[in-house]
Amino acid sequence: MNNFHKTKKSAAVLKHAILDQYATPFASKTGKTSLDHRVAFIDGYAGPGRYEDGEEGSGAMLLRKARDMAHFPRQVECHFVEDDEATVERLREVAAAEGAGVEYTIDDGDISTHLPKLLKSAEGIPLFTYLDPCGLPIPLDEVASIFDRPSGPGAPATEVLINLTAHLRRFGGMLHSATPVEASLRRIDAVCGGEWWRNAWLEKCPTKNASEDEKMAAEEAVVVGYAKQLRSRAGGAGTWIIDVRPRADLKPVYYLIFATRYIDGMVTFGDSASLGLEAWRKYLAKVAADGTLFGDDDAWEADWKEQEKILKTQWVDMLADRLSGELEKGETFCIIERPKVLGDLAGVVRTLHFRAAINKVLKEGKTTTDPKGAKDLWRLPLKPA
Numbered sequence: 001m002n003n004f005h006k007t008k009k010s011a012a013v014l015k016h017a018i019l020d021q022y023a024t025p026f027a028s029k030t031g032k033t034s035l036d037h038r039v040a041f042i043d044g045y046a047g048p049g050r051y052e053d054g055e056e057g058s059g060a061m062l063l064r065k066a067r068d069m070a071h072f073p074r075q076v077e078c079h080f081v082e083d084d085e086a087t088v089e090r091l092r093e094v095a096a097a098e099g100a101g102v103e104y105t106i107d108d109g110d111i112s113t114h115l116p117k118l119l120k121s122a123e124g125i126p127l128f129t130y131l132d133p134c135g136l137p138i139p140l141d142e143v144a145s146i147f148d149r150p151s152g153p154g155a156p157a158t159e160v161l162i163n164l165t166a167h168l169r170r171f172g173g174m175l176h177s178a179t180p181v182e183a184s185l186r187r188i189d190a191v192c193g194g195e196w197w198r199n200a201w202l203e204k205c206p207t208k209n210a211s212e213d214e215k216m217a218a219e220e221a222v223v224v225g226y227a228k229q230l231r232s233r234a235g236g237a238g239t240w241i242i243d244v245r246p247r248a249d250l251k252p253v254y255y256l257i258f259a260t261r262y263i264d265g266m267v268t269f270g271d272s273a274s275l276g277l278e279a280w281r282k283y284l285a286k287v288a289a290d291g292t293l294f295g296d297d298d299a300w301e302a303d304w305k306e307q308e309k310i311l312k313t314q315w316v317d318m319l320a321d322r323l324s325g326e327l328e329k330g331e332t333f334c335i336i337e338r339p340k341v342l343g344d345l346a347g348v349v350r351t352l353h354f355r356a357a358i359n360k361v362l363k364e365g366k367t368t369t370d371p372k373g374a375k376d377l378w379r380l381p382l383k384p385a
């Protein structure tokens, strides 16, 4: 087993926080009306389930969700695939210890091999697939095959969360090599669903001596292009992209791409991502303070809360400005119809920020809509004053 599985790397904290936030509402909402309240999770690159330092990995977390949800009642079925022999062994031990009463399967091998069978077992019930490789994920054709299920009103939900690693940077650099490894480039072609990514990269990074900013822009263009491909290949799914940076001023270490065909999935995942990011900022604040005087007396937590307050004010002001801009047009509208209101705050803000922003424009006399008591702020008609 490699070192990765001994401790949970700090970068993993965010993806786990988001998965932790989202798995419960997904199973709870979609399993309310599903066949026998069944809901399936596929964890395609499962890892050991629990790290050697005792921290939960995705395996232990999904088993815990399945146990907790059994009372609702929801029958959460967990399917794990892991191709490293020692890691799958550890995963089996974790599942034996923590999966009592849970319907689960563990396959030893390549996710590409096992996916079709697992998709079959999830036919007719809601499905959430988590693809979290250390390197590149399965080809886009295979990701798109997950969406080869009925869609539309009444059909069980289909959602995917992919960890798209920042390794793309390394591969992008090969486009300037005099002797590129053709097989590696082809591999990315398959992952991205075509050669389009090569031009997307070269447009932002035209020379070998590109700056770091140009490389970042190229990587972002490929990630945005990937999400676009996935949206069209997955029957018009919606996507969220979350870039995961150890600190705001550092480069992303990975990108999480979430795809769903259900607007409710977008909204709920956005809220979960926002809570996950908050947990991640808290973790980073603690790590930064560890070993300092600040860390000893928990003063870091008070400081972190102050920082959060500042962020909240900034976001609410930004949202309120955008709402004012829309209200000035003189027509009643819902936030869900105006993607620009959310814009770059997608996955960052959640309902409480929207509520504060609507209250702000109400106080400023720009709307007559009072959000008090309204649960679904995305669809609340906002009337200009």
Ligand SMILES: C[S@@+](CC[C@H](N)C(=O)[O-])C[C@H]1O[C@@H](n2cnc3c(N)ncnc32)[C@H](O)[C@@H]1O
Residues within 6 Å of the ligand: 043, 044, 045, 046, 047, 048, 049, 056, 057, 058, 059, 081, 082, 083, 084, 087, 109, 110, 111, 112, 132, 133, 134
């Ligand atoms: C980043 S780790 C998974 C971490 C885990 N999902 C979590 O959140 O705790 C990726 C895992 O995928 C496994 N893996 C790599 N290629 C695979 C493949 N083609 N099929 C299945 N598992 C694979 C690796 O052995 C490794 O354990």
